[in-house]
Amino acid sequence: MIKYNLLCKCGQTFESWFSGSAEYDALRKKKLINCIYCDSTSIKKSIMSPNLFGKSNKISKKTASQKKIKKQLTNLRKYIEKNCKYVGDNATTGETAELLEEGIEVATIPWIDKSEN
Ligand SMILES: [Zn+2]
Numbered sequence: 001m002i003k004y005n006l007l008c009k010c011g012q013t014f015e016s017w018f019s020g021s022a023e024y025d026a027l028r029k030k031k032l033i034n035c036i037y038c039d040s041t042s043i044k045k046s047i048m049s050p051n052l053f054g055k056s057n058k059i060s061k062k063t064a065s066q067k068k069i070k071k072q073l074t075n076l077r078k079y080i081e082k083n084c085k086y087v088g089d090n091a092t093t094g095e096t097a098e099l100l101e102e103g104i105e106v107a108t109i110p111w112i113d114k115s116e117n
Pocket residue numbers: 008009010011012035036037038039040
């Protein structure tokens with residue numbers, strides 16, 4: 001599956017999932033892609049921001065690297081649990097920023113809440 005940012009002639013952008021670029025081309029040719037705002041079929045792929053490009057690259061590799069990420073999270077948790085006593089919130093904030101750079105949803109990490117208490 002691939003997610004495209006689509007741009008309509010009305011100026012609105014929206015996201016849609018396709019099985020691949022070939023499916024996108026086929027659907028677009030048959031005018032089966034409609035704008036969710038004005039129902040127009042004058043749709044084209046919009047240019048994603050560099051930030052989104054980085055994330056989409058990560059997502060495409062996600063399945064292969066999920067185990068690696070889980071291991072990193074486990075190590076990170078150990079690191080924070082070990083270091084929080086000494087440096088408090090600073091370590092957590094720094095590691096959170098690193099996680100964001102990796103494209104990991106921080107909200108899915110259950111122990112963040114615990115450290116806020
Ligand atoms: Zn539109």
